[in-house]
Amino acid sequence: MKKSFLNILSVAFVLTTIGIVMDGDVVKTTMLVRFSEFLLMWGIISLIVVLFYFPIKYLLRNKKIV
Known part of the structure; x- marks a missing residue:
């Protein structure tokens, strides 16, 4: 459970960083x-x-779908 939360937070951190870098505020x-x-x-x-x-x-x- 701890590993999955860390993975989720790291993916969200990367997406957020990309979003902040691409943000073009006038x-x-x-x-x-x-x-x-x-x-x-x-x-x-x-x-x-x-x-x-x-x-x-x-x-x-x-x-048991997969």
């Missing part, structure tokens, strides 16, 4: 705003990945 924002935006985006992406990963893992394990 207005220059402060460092605090950029940091809070990064943390919130990381949390949202982690939540989305968790909501897809664990139900699929549960269904595959209990229903």
